[in-house]
Amino acid sequence: MDDVDSDEFKRRRRRRSVAIAWALAALVVLFFIVTLVRLGGNVADRTF
Template sequence: MSENPQRQDAPPQPAPPVAFSPEDMARRRRRSIALALVLAGLVLFFFVVTLAKTGPAILNRPL
């Protein structure tokens, strides 16, 4: 039996990563900023809705 360093049922080696062009990096950055703004808007929306649902009496509770 010959010594084979790679088994027959082993998955193939992945290709090396491809370097992104400056245009791709700029596009990715704009997309990330847009996603961050949408997420921040959603957080702010939920915060405002939570404050509106609790009402002004939330500040007049006993500690």
């Protein structure tokens, strides 16, 4: 494997890693929003 292939491989791996990171971040946001929607107005009514 020469330097050109190695650079291309690194570039593709980096792009794939960034895509996976964005997908995970989107799932975290989705779960957070779903949790807020499911709790609804009960969040403000909690007493400690």
